Amino acid sequence: MFETLEIERDGGIATVWMNRPDVHNAFNAQLIADITAACQQLDADETVRVVVLAGRGKSFSAGADLNWMKAAGEASFEANVADARKLAGMLRTLSEMATPTIARVQGAALGGGMGLASACDICVASEKAIFATSEVKFGIIPSAISPYVIRAIGERQSYRYFQTAERISAARAGDLGLAHEVVAPEALDDKVAEIVAALMQGGPKSQAAAKDLIRAVANKPVSDAVVEDTSQRIAQLRSTPEAKEGLSAFLDKRAAAWVPQA
Known part of the structure; x- marks a missing residue:
C-alpha cells in the first residue's frame, strides 16, 4: 500500500497510478518515495512483465508541488541536496528498471x-497531452530530469525548451521523439494495450538485456571495445534457457513459454 499511488495488477501487467489528482499529481517527498519503492518492488517481481505509469485525474503530472518547492527553497543547502538526490534517485530507478x-x-x-x-x-500520449520543461519560469533549472529529457528529445532541442519553457503539444512531442505514439483520447488505453501485447511476446530476460545494451552503446563511437562488448553480450545470451526456448518455439511454430495463453 502506498499513500500517493494505486497499483492495479492484470496478469503480468502492473499499472502504477499516481493518485494526487487534486494537485495534478505534483511531486512531493511522499510521491517521490512511493514511486521509488513501487519501482523497486515491481522490478523484483518476476511475474510483472510490463509496468504502465499513469496519473489519475486530468493531468499525468504537473511536476513539483509548489508548496514543497517553496519549503525546499527555505531549507538549508544540505537539506536541498538531500531532496534533490531523492528526486534524481527516483527517476534513475524508473529509468533503469529491467x-x-x-x-x-x-x-x-x-x-x-x-x-x-x-x-x-x-511514451503514449493523448492528443490533449501537453509537455514542458517549465522550471526557468520559477527561477530554477530542469536538473534532475535533464539526463532523460535530453535522451528523449536531443541536445539541440533541449537548448530551446530548457530556456523558453514553451508548452509542447502532443503532436510536437511526437515530432521530437518524446512520444512514440499520439492518439485520440478515447484511443489511449487501446494503444497502450496494443504495445503491452507486443511486449508480452518478447523474452523478459532478453528485453532487460536489450535495455542494458542501449545504455552501453548509445552515443559511443564504434570502437574495438564496443564491438567486443556487443559480441560478448550476444554470445552470453545465445546459451541461456530463454534463448533456447525462443528458438525452439519458432522452429516448432508455437508460442514461447513466456507468451500469455489466449
Missing part, C-alpha cells in the same frame, strides 16, 4: 512530469 515501462500521458506532463515520461522506455 522491466519494460510505458508512460500513459493523458494530460499535462510538466517539469518533473515530462521527466517521468522521458524516463519511461515508451
